[in-house]
Amino acid sequence: MTTEAVFGGATYQHIGRMTGLGTVISAGYLIFSKKRISKIFYGLLMTIMFWLALISGSRAPVVAIVIAISVPIYYGVNFGEESKVYIRPYAIIGVILSTLAVLVLPLLLFLGISPTTIERFMALTGSDPGRSASARVEWYIQSVQAWMEAPLFGHGTSGWASAIGMDDPGGYPHNILLELMVEVGTIGTAFLITCTLYMYNMMKKTGIGQLQIFSLMIICYALINALLSGDLTTNRLLFAALGLLLVPNKG
Known part of the structure; x- marks a missing residue:
């Protein structure tokens, strides 16, 4: 059934x-x-x-x-x-x-x-x-190749599709990390990761209580989704959820 x-x-x-x-x-x-x-x-x-x-x-x-x-x-x-x-x-x-x-x-x-x-x-x-899984493996490989062509600054925002030669300008690799590396390069990706880790470190300094763990559950959910599907726009939940890293622990 x-x-x-x-x-x-x-x-x-x-x-x-x-x-x-x-x-x-x-x-x-x-x-x-x-x-x-x-x-x-x-x-x-x-x-x-x-x-x-x-x-x-x-x-x-x-x-x-x-x-x-x-x-x-x-x-x-x-x-x-x-x-x-x-x-x-x-x-x-x-x-x-x-x-x-x-x-x-x-x-x-x-x-x-x-x-x-x-x-x-x-x-x-x-x-x-299935077509979805096979296509994604190919897009992952093409993403790495496109990143190697412009590893520092990338091909520009919304440039993933043109970088791999895709006709659809709205195409994306279904992996936010690969999309960032291709579009904004290593420098842009490293900047975003550094900001995220800095906010997480601030959370650890104030103490991780139940509210913080609850917030991290939501962030983790959004992050895994972003690594497996969608693009920068459809994964806006992740960027909204990252703000929860600044939730203070009031004991």
């Missing part, structure tokens, strides 16, 4: 990204909520949003969800003296949620349910991975 979502004129990528974001936000509230009734509510909301992401047909948001809800594990497990390990409760919930998200694939296949996104994942393991 195949299941697919269609909502008005929105593309499947838009649906996948928005429902994926809803999944991550719901997961954040589930992880950090204190009241049991709140955890139940956000758990149900997360399940609905995750299912909508699965039937959207967009693969990148599902991958981003699994990685984003694993962020609390990294910050919730600390190693002390004498090999002691301290695990915060929210890290345990993160382990449970990320494990369940990964186990959904074999479980649905066992039950004979094939949402569009899972079918597209399974296609990657076959002899014909």
Whole structure:
């Protein structure tokens, strides 16, 4: 049984990204909520949003969800003296949620349910991975070649398509890092990365609490999406989310 979502004129990528974001936000509230009734509510909301992401047909948001809800594990497990390990409760919930998200694939296949996104994942393991996956591999190779032609300053904004000889001027490599390297070169890309790391370092200095971890979940979700799909314009969520690095820890 195949299941697919269609909502008005929105593309499947838009649906996948928005429902994926809803999944991550719901997961954040589930992880950090204190009241049991709140955890139940956000758990149900997360399940609905995750299912909508699965039937959207967009693969990148599902991958981003699994990685984003694993962020609390990294910050919730600390190693002390004498090999002691301290695990915060929210890290345990993160382990449970990320494990369940990964186990959904074999479980649905066992039950004979094939949402569009899972079918597209399974296609990657076959002899014909599909036009989308094959084209992206080619674009990645062409992007590296185009970057080598102008490694310092790049080919200019919106110059990726012309740099690789593509007829469509709105084309992009579905990887924001490669697009930046081709269009603004090593210097522009390094500047953006340096600014991001500087803001993250400021967050670490003020202390990383639950609000900061919640923010990093959203940033991680947006970043993984940007590395797997879309261009600079469609990944504006990432640039908006990076502002969350400046959220202060007020204890």
